[in-house]
Amino acid sequence: MLAANSRAHVDCVSRVLKNADRLPQAPVPALILDSWRRSMELYRLDPGSQQGPRILSQSLLNECRERAELFLRIASDAVARLHERVRGADYCVLLTDAQGRTIDYRVESAIRNDCRKAGLYLGTCWSEGEEGTCGVAAVLTSKAPVTVHKRDHFRAAFIGLTCTAAPVFDPLGELLGVVDVSALQSPDDRRSQHLIRQLVEQTAREIENAFFMHSAQGHWVMRAHGTPGYVESQPDYLLAWDADGRLQAINSLARQRLVERLGRLPEHIGELFDLDQLRRVSATSAQRLPGLGGLYGRVSAPQRRERAQPLHQAQDARIEQHLRLATRVKDCNLAVLVLGETGAGKEVFARQLHQQSLRRDGPFVTLNCAAIPESLIESELFGYVAGAFTGASSKGMQGLLQQADGGTLFLDEIGDMPLHLQTRLLRVLAEGEVAPLGAARRERVDIQVICATHRDLATMVADGRFREDLYFRLANARFELPPLREREDRLGLIHQLLAEEAQACGVEVVLADAALQALLVYRWPGNLRQLRQVLRYACAVSEGGQLHLQDLPHEVRGDAVVSAESGVSCPARQLLLDALIRHRWKPADAARALGISRATLYRRVHEHRIEMPRMKG
Structure with missing residues (x-):
C-alpha cells in the first residue's frame, strides 16, 4: 500500500510539474507548485522517498537551543497554551528556529511514538532544501502563514500529514522562528484547517509581541488597535522609540500596514504622531491617539531597571565569598576578572555582582568577544557615526561602551578580543573617553568593566597574544568560579533547574533515584549550561511524570551508576554525608550549603539511612 501511494504521488508531482505551464489552473496552489519545482529542480530531492527527516545530534540540538534561549523562554508559555487548545484533536505543536530546526515541541503521550515515526519530534530539520515542500519550509x-495539506507535501513520506505554520519575527523584522501545528490524520478538505490556522497565527503574534515587549523595555512603547478592547490583548501596532523620538522597533503587522499607508517605513515617531501629545497618552488605559486616525492606544515610558534576584538561589559557599569580595572591589572602582570553565556561570556571577553594586540602577551591557566575527567587534564596542564606512547605517550606531555609560560593561571571553582592539579598549579605560568610528571628537563615558574568560591570560601575555x-588593568581582582562537579550546592541546583525546565516544558516531573545518581556523578564538562540543556531535553522526552535514567542523554547515563539502595557508592548519599560532616552535623548549615530546605535534608537523610549523631549541649 505504501509503495502504491508513493508511486501515485511521484506520478502526480511529475505530471503537474510537466504540464503546469499548459494548464489554465494548476491543481495545487501556486506557492505549493513553486516549492515542488524548487524541490525537484534546485534541490534534486526524490518525491518518492519514504525516509524521515534528519534529526540533529544531541550536541547540535543543544547548540541550537542555546542560541535561541531567549526565544525559547518567551515562546514556551504560548506554545503550551496552543497545545492545550488543540491536543484533543490529536495535533502536536512544533517550534522551530529560523533555519527550520525543531527546538521545542508538545505532544500527547498517546500519540508521541506515532508522531516521532512521522518526524514530528525534537531536533528534526524541516528546511525546503532537506525535506522539500512542508509546513515549516513553506513559511521559511x-x-x-501557510497550510500544507496532505498531498501538498513534496515527499511521499509526509503525504499523510497536515501542517499549519506561521512565522514569528523580531522587532527589527528578522525571522525568529516558526510555530507549526501538525496532525497525522485529518479530513481531506483543506478548509477543515481554518480554525487551526487562526490559532497558529494568533499564537505566533502573541510570541512576537511578548518578544517585542521584552526587547523594548528601555524605550517608549505604544500599543494600538482600532478597537479599545484589543489594545492590551491583541495590539495591531507595537512601536518603540528612544528619547529623541527615533523609532527603534516596529512589529511585523505594523510594518506591513505602515508601508501600505506611507509607501515606506517611518524613521521617527513624529512622522506618525505629535510627540508631545503622545507622551500625555495614558500608560494604563486605551485612549484615542492623536494621528493615524481611528486608532486607540496606550503609551508606556521606558522601564526603570529594578534590582533582580540572583538567577540561581542555590549557592556554593566559595561563590558567595567571591561575590562579597568582588562587590567591595567593584565599588572601589576596580576592574574584576572572572575565571572559570565554559558554562560555569561567569555571566550569572557578573550580573549578580552588578545587581549588588552601587551601579545597580545603571545599565548592564554584555559583549561576547568569541561570538561575534572579528570584523564586527569594533563597531559593536565603539559604535560609529553616519557614513563611517561602506554599508554603515545612515543614522550611525551607538556602541556598547556608550550604552554602558553609568553602569557596567561585561566583556565575556575577553581572551578572544583581537590585539588591535585591546589597544583601543585600554585607552578607553585609562582616559574614560570613547571615539566612535568616523567621529571627529571623543565622548566621555563612565563605566566599570567586568571581564570573563576560560583561557589562561597570563600564558597568552607571555606568548604575545x-x-x-x-591584563594588569583588567585583573585588579581575579575570582575563579568552581566547575559544577566541584560545587557543594549541585544537588540543589539540579532540583532548581529541573523545576525551571519542567515549567518551561509545561510538565510536572520528579527525578527517579537512578537518574539523580547519574546527574550527580557525571563530570559536566559543559557545567551549568550543559546541565540545563540535559534537563530540558529530559523533560521533553520523559513520560508518566517521572524522569528516568533512560530519559537522559547517553553520555550522561554512563556505565557505573549504583542504585541508591546500596547506600555505599551512591553520590547523593555521599554528598549529604560530606555536607553534614563539613558543617559539624548542623542541619541548617548543611541544607543551606546544599541549596535545599531543612525538611528536604531530613527526608533524604532518612531515605539514605544516615544516622545523625546526638549532639551534646
Whole structure:
C-alpha cells in the first residue's frame, strides 16, 4: 500500500510539474507548485522517498537551543497554551528556529511514538532544501502563514500529514522562528484547517509581541488597535522609540500596514504622531491617539531597571565569598576578572555582582568577544557615526561602551578580543573617553568593566597574544568560579533547574533515584549550561511524570551508576554525608550549603539511612 501511494504521488508531482505551464489552473496552489519545482529542480530531492527527516545530534540540538534561549523562554508559555487548545484533536505543536530546526515541541503521550515515526519530534530539520515542500519550509520561504495539506507535501513520506505554520519575527523584522501545528490524520478538505490556522497565527503574534515587549523595555512603547478592547490583548501596532523620538522597533503587522499607508517605513515617531501629545497618552488605559486616525492606544515610558534576584538561589559557599569580595572591589572602582570553565556561570556571577553594586540602577551591557566575527567587534564596542564606512547605517550606531555609560560593561571571553582592539579598549579605560568610528571628537563615558574568560591570560601575555598592560588593568581582582562537579550546592541546583525546565516544558516531573545518581556523578564538562540543556531535553522526552535514567542523554547515563539502595557508592548519599560532616552535623548549615530546605535534608537523610549523631549541649 505504501509503495502504491508513493508511486501515485511521484506520478502526480511529475505530471503537474510537466504540464503546469499548459494548464489554465494548476491543481495545487501556486506557492505549493513553486516549492515542488524548487524541490525537484534546485534541490534534486526524490518525491518518492519514504525516509524521515534528519534529526540533529544531541550536541547540535543543544547548540541550537542555546542560541535561541531567549526565544525559547518567551515562546514556551504560548506554545503550551496552543497545545492545550488543540491536543484533543490529536495535533502536536512544533517550534522551530529560523533555519527550520525543531527546538521545542508538545505532544500527547498517546500519540508521541506515532508522531516521532512521522518526524514530528525534537531536533528534526524541516528546511525546503532537506525535506522539500512542508509546513515549516513553506513559511521559511514565504514568510507568511501557510497550510500544507496532505498531498501538498513534496515527499511521499509526509503525504499523510497536515501542517499549519506561521512565522514569528523580531522587532527589527528578522525571522525568529516558526510555530507549526501538525496532525497525522485529518479530513481531506483543506478548509477543515481554518480554525487551526487562526490559532497558529494568533499564537505566533502573541510570541512576537511578548518578544517585542521584552526587547523594548528601555524605550517608549505604544500599543494600538482600532478597537479599545484589543489594545492590551491583541495590539495591531507595537512601536518603540528612544528619547529623541527615533523609532527603534516596529512589529511585523505594523510594518506591513505602515508601508501600505506611507509607501515606506517611518524613521521617527513624529512622522506618525505629535510627540508631545503622545507622551500625555495614558500608560494604563486605551485612549484615542492623536494621528493615524481611528486608532486607540496606550503609551508606556521606558522601564526603570529594578534590582533582580540572583538567577540561581542555590549557592556554593566559595561563590558567595567571591561575590562579597568582588562587590567591595567593584565599588572601589576596580576592574574584576572572572575565571572559570565554559558554562560555569561567569555571566550569572557578573550580573549578580552588578545587581549588588552601587551601579545597580545603571545599565548592564554584555559583549561576547568569541561570538561575534572579528570584523564586527569594533563597531559593536565603539559604535560609529553616519557614513563611517561602506554599508554603515545612515543614522550611525551607538556602541556598547556608550550604552554602558553609568553602569557596567561585561566583556565575556575577553581572551578572544583581537590585539588591535585591546589597544583601543585600554585607552578607553585609562582616559574614560570613547571615539566612535568616523567621529571627529571623543565622548566621555563612565563605566566599570567586568571581564570573563576560560583561557589562561597570563600564558597568552607571555606568548604575545594578549597585551600585558591591559591584563594588569583588567585583573585588579581575579575570582575563579568552581566547575559544577566541584560545587557543594549541585544537588540543589539540579532540583532548581529541573523545576525551571519542567515549567518551561509545561510538565510536572520528579527525578527517579537512578537518574539523580547519574546527574550527580557525571563530570559536566559543559557545567551549568550543559546541565540545563540535559534537563530540558529530559523533560521533553520523559513520560508518566517521572524522569528516568533512560530519559537522559547517553553520555550522561554512563556505565557505573549504583542504585541508591546500596547506600555505599551512591553520590547523593555521599554528598549529604560530606555536607553534614563539613558543617559539624548542623542541619541548617548543611541544607543551606546544599541549596535545599531543612525538611528536604531530613527526608533524604532518612531515605539514605544516615544516622545523625546526638549532639551534646
